[in-house]
Amino acid sequence: PIKPIELIMEHCGVDQLAEHYQIESFTTAHQLTALLAFRFGKLMAGGAPDTMAAAKLLLKDWSNGSVQFYIKPPQENAVLPSHVSSEVVTTWLLSSISTTSKWSKLKMR
Numbered sequence: 001p002i003k004p005i006e007l008i009m010e011h012c013g014v015d016q017l018a019e020h021y022q023i024e025s026f027t028t029a030h031q032l033t034a035l036l037a038f039r040f041g042k043l044m045a046g047g048a049p050d051t052m053a054a055a056k057l058l059l060k061d062w063s064n065g066s067v068q069f070y071i072k073p074p075q076e077n078a079v080l081p082s083h084v085s086s087e088v089v090t091t092w093l094l095s096s097i098s099t100t101s102k103w104s105k106l107k108m109r
Helices: 002-012 014-021 029-039 051-064 086-108
Strands: none
Touching: 002 014, 002 029, 002 051, 014 029, 029 051
16 A cells, blocks of 8 residues: 555655654655564564555554644645635624524524
């Protein structure tokens, strides 16, 4: 499963993964899985790294949330997607206020 490992590398960053697993720096998913295999003793006959077992280990850690990562917030002048925009909240708030005033009249009876 190299493609999912590459996506995790893209999302977390090489330095963060190397620090989390206490391994040396790497550049490819194949190198990462080989280093993880040696780190956790996932070796096949003859001492070759079991990269499939190491990939599964990383995917399991990712799914469980033990691989921690962060994403920097957008810059002040960044264009946000519509579902994150403050316009959505403003529209919801205005419709909520008009609905709430109707409900408050009903509760007074």
